Amino acid sequence: MSVFTHPEFDAHEELVFCRDAASGLSAIIAIHNTSRGPSLGGCRMWPYASEEEALGDVLRLSRGMTYKSALAGLPYGGGKSVVIGDPRTDKSPALFEALGGFVESLGGRYVVAEDVGISVPDVETMAKRTAHVAGVTAGGSGDPSPATAYGVFHGIKAAAAHRLGASDLTGIRVAVQGLGHVGFELCRLLHDAGAQLIVSDLNAEQVMRAKERFGAATASPDAIASVEAEVYAPCALGATLNDRSIPALKASVVAGSANNQLARREQGYMLKERGILYAPDYVINAGGVINISHEARSGQSEPYDREAAFAQVAGIGKTLSDIFAFAEQQGIATSDAADRLAEERFTAAGAKKAA
Numbered sequence: 275m276s277v278f279t280h281p282e283f284d285a286h287e288e289l290v291f292c293r294d295a296a297s298g299l300s301a302i303i304a305i306h307n308t309s310r311g312p313s314l315g316g317c318r319m320w321p322y323a324s325e326e327e328a329l330g331d332v333l334r335l336s337r338g339m340t341y342k343s344a345l346a347g348l349p350y351g352g353g354k355s356v357v358i359g360d361p362r363t364d365k366s367p368a369l370f371e372a373l374g375g376f377v378e379s380l381g382g383r384y385v386v387a388e389d390v391g392i393s394v395p396d397v398e399t400m401a402k403r404t405a406h407v408a409g410v411t412a413g414g415s416g417d418p419s420p421a422t423a424y425g426v427f428h429g430i431k432a433a434a435a436h437r438l439g440a441s442d443l444t445g446i447r448v449a450v451q452g453l454g455h456v457g458f459e460l461c462r463l464l465h466d467a468g469a470q471l472i473v474s475d476l477n478a479e480q481v482m483r484a485k486e487r488f489g490a491a492t493a494s495p496d497a498i499a500s501v502e503a504e505v506y507a508p509c510a511l512g513a514t515l516n517d518r519s520i521p522a523l524k525a526s527v528v529a530g531s532a533n534n535q536l537a538r539r540e541q542g543y544m545l546k547e548r549g550i551l552y553a554p555d556y557v558i559n560a561g562g563v564i565n566i567s568h569e570a571r572s573g574q575s576e577p578y579d580r581e582a583a584f585a586q587v588a589g590i591g592k593t594l595s596d597i598f599a600f601a602e603q604q605g606i607a608t609s610d611a612a613d614r615l616a617e618e619r620f621t622a623a624g625a626k627k628a629a
């Protein structure tokens with residue numbers, strides 16, 4: 275297995291391979307970049323088919339966190355951890371305590387939070403062995419989804435203002451794909467702001483709830499990306515923007531919470547050529563990490579301040595407006611504009627730290 279020459283290695287600062295025989299823990303912690311501050315990122319538990327797959331995932335995800343934190347303006351760098359195992363059968367308190375011990379051994383260079391397969395109680399178990407955790411319930415920020423939805427809502431407002439000249443969302447049609455933790459809360463915010471909703475989910479009960487609560491129209495999972503609407507908000511899976519879906523899109527704005535929305539990087543240009551304004555995923559869905567960073571920063575002594583956290587999350591709208599303007603000025607895709615602006619921020623911070 276190659277590490278330094280791994281295609282996803284990029285310029286990672288540190289990788290820690292964590293093994294605890296007693297609890298059966300096999301995990302990897304990746305620290306991509308700490309030039310803006312300690313690395314912050316969730317822990318994912320997944321039954322990876324191989325160690326190579328786990329390594330590729332953690333490298334890709336931790337790099338992504340560096341870009342996300344930089345554009346969210348946070349004093350954090352990018353990191354991530356993965357536990358190799360099935361979250362339904364392989365969890366134990368000993369396993370998470372052991373992982374907490376490894377996090378603690380990094381002396382604060384990595385701050386752990388929840389991610390796919392990891393729940394708040396798991397992070398609380400890690401906290402028995404380390405102070406470097408975020409996103410725990412007691413006095414903390416808890417579930418990141420409401421903050422994520424709030425950020426996406428402000429992102430949609432900024433994108434609609436930029437592309438459609440809309441001063442508010444009254445009467446704007448938004449097609450929401452996925453009515454989970456983020457999607458349903460987003461629908462509530464959009465409905466309260468006067469938007470018209472078209473929704474889709476694999477779960478028929480959720481669709482029914484949205485219909486009853488928000489008077490939403492519905493579409494099948496196959497059709498939601500191509501319904502008549504001004505905004506398409508992917509809030510389910512990744513890679514929904516692909517060679518098949520992009521030519522069929524009728525919306526002129528794509529702005530949603532899903533991670534890794536572009537199946538391939540170049541598809542940012544397919545959207546640009548079609549005149550569709552794309553709100554880069556890791557910028558618009560940063561509400562959760564902004565919220566968690568407030569808790570991590572407040573430490574053990576100061577209480578978490580929800581109002582201050584949500585005020586910063588609302589700033590995602592302004593960040594996106596700046597990205598849209600920069601992309602236009604440079605004649606590049608918004609996805610590239612976001613990457614360039616993020617790189618400027620974390621490389622400049624690194625240069626300052628080294629000086």
Ligand code: NAD
Nearest residue numbers: 418419422452454455456475476495509510531532533562
């Ligand atoms: P979730 O699991 O609560 O909800 C996802 C919903 O999408 C489910 O209701 C599921 O039935 C539905 N779905 C799956 N496939 C679908 C399809 N083909 N068509 C329609 N619906 C489909 O997840 P979530 O926490 O709401 O997150 C949604 C997305 O946002 C994910 O991509 C996630 O990675 C991303 N995200 C979430 C957060 C957060 O704070 N929760 C933060 C950043 C990014």
